[in-house]
Amino acid sequence: MSRPALLACALLLAAAGTAYAATPDELWQAYQKRPDIVSTTPVKPKPHELPPITVEPKESTPDAPANVKEQSEQAQTPNAAQQQAETKNTQAQAPKPAQAEEQSEQAQAPNAAPAKVQPQNAPVVSSKPVADAAKPKPKPKLNLVGKPPLPRQFMRTPQATDFEQVTSVSGGYSIALPRIFGANPLSGLPQTEGAMLVRTAGNMLMCAVTMLDASDTVSFEAQQPLPKYENTKVYLHWQHGTALLWSxxxxxxxxxxxxxxxxxxxxxxxxxxxxxxxxxxATRYTDLLPQAVYALDSFKLN
Structure with missing residues (x-):
């Protein structure tokens, strides 16, 4: 670059640096208006205040012309008339607040009947003691234990050779007694014939038959019944027989x-x-119980 060009650049820079200095005319005019604030020092002008900048969303276009905005709104809602018609229909179909509440309740409970609100009585507080409610009576317990005897098809059928025919003259009856129940323990004693017949093969296998007559004054203890076993568990109780009804x-x-x-x-x-x-x-009742029932059926009065 030539020297004259450099000098021209320097003058331009100096003019730009002294552009903020006041001219003599400006100083004189300022002195005429307010002589108390006039100074020989150069006064810098106030910086130009820029307008506030507002940041808008990306979707919005603040500088877009009106026709562009209308075109964008029409692009978003292609059929404004149709949209207005739909809004009117929805407003017409919208239920009233009371109807909306009823529909919401029906939707929550479709099968439930509308509950009626009943007034609740206030609790009554008393210092008197209340008697306990009557307890239900307990159900009677059956005196049963274990399983009942097996049906007849599981038991041994009695045979004719299993019995001996015995007649009691004092009792006025005859019966077929099972041989397996043993012999007469009183057969060797004198004057032991009476209304009772006894057969025994031990404490676990025995039988007895007797007749109780209130008019008998000769026999010893004619009203003495057969012994009763205690703490028994009853299986069955029934009526049996035709000529004599046995319990x-x-x-x-x-x-x-x-x-x-x-x-x-x-x-x-x-x-x-x-x-x-x-x-x-109990372990042999399948063959001994049928014989006992057969003996009961064979009982006859003389």
Whole structure:
């Protein structure tokens, strides 16, 4: 670059640096208006204040012309008339507040009937003691234990050779007694014939038959019944027989002798009472119980 060009650049820079200095005319005019604030020092003008800048969202276009905005709104809503019609239809179909509440309740409980609000009575507080409510009576317990005896098809059928026919002259009856229940323990004693027949093979296997007559004044203890076993568990109680109606009881009893089955029968006719007792081991009732029932059926009055 040539020297004259450099000098021209320097003059331009100096003029730009002294552009902020006041001219003599400006100083004179300022002195005429307010002589107290006139100074020989140059005064810099106040910086030009820029207008505030507002940041708008990216979607908005603040400098867009009006026609561009209308075109964008029409692009977003292509069919404004159709939209207005739809809004009118929705407003017409919208239920009223009361109807809206009823529909919301029906939607929550479609099958529930409308509940009626009933006034609740205030609780009554009393210092008097209240009696306890009556407790229900307990149900009676059946005196049953274990399983009942097996049906007849599971038991041994009695045979004719299993019995001996015995007749009691004092009792006025005859019966077929099972041989397996043992022999007469009183056969060797004198004057032992009476209304009672006894057969025994031990404490677990025995039977007895007797007749109780209130008009008998000769026999020893003619009104003495057969012994009763305690703590028995009843299985069955039924009526049996035709000529004589027997009240029969099948039970079970367990003591220091062992587990036993008991068949007891009793019938009354013409003022006389007939009794039977059969005792057998519980483990052998399938063959001994049919024999006891057969003996009961064979009972006849002479």
């Amino acid at each position: 029969c009881t099948l039970s079970r009893q367990n003591d220091y002798h062992g587990d036993k089955m008991l068949l007891e029968a009793e019938a009354t006719q013409n003022g006389r009472t007939y009794q039977m007792l059969f005792v057998m081991p």
